[in-house]
Amino acid sequence: MITEYPIESQAQVAFAVPKKRFKRANKRNLIKRRLREAYRLNKYDFYQKLSNENIHIQMLIVYIAPEVLNYKEIEPKIKATFDHIVANIQKTA
16 A cells, blocks of 8 residues: 655655665765755755745665765765756656
């Protein structure tokens, strides 16, 4: 039985870092902290764009880079991901 739960915010996001790629938990946690911070600082523009389209989404962001990137490299990629999602939503609407 599939049950749909109402999403109160515009987006629900989860982050995953594969254990296969990063064996040490401290590296996985570092990457997830950087991803969450980039998301936190850029979510308001993303939410505004989703709100304009009246869209609610759930997404999982999986880190696939082979090495630990610093925050300055992660943030533009998160922004580009958000822009890509919004562009695809606008194309299908």
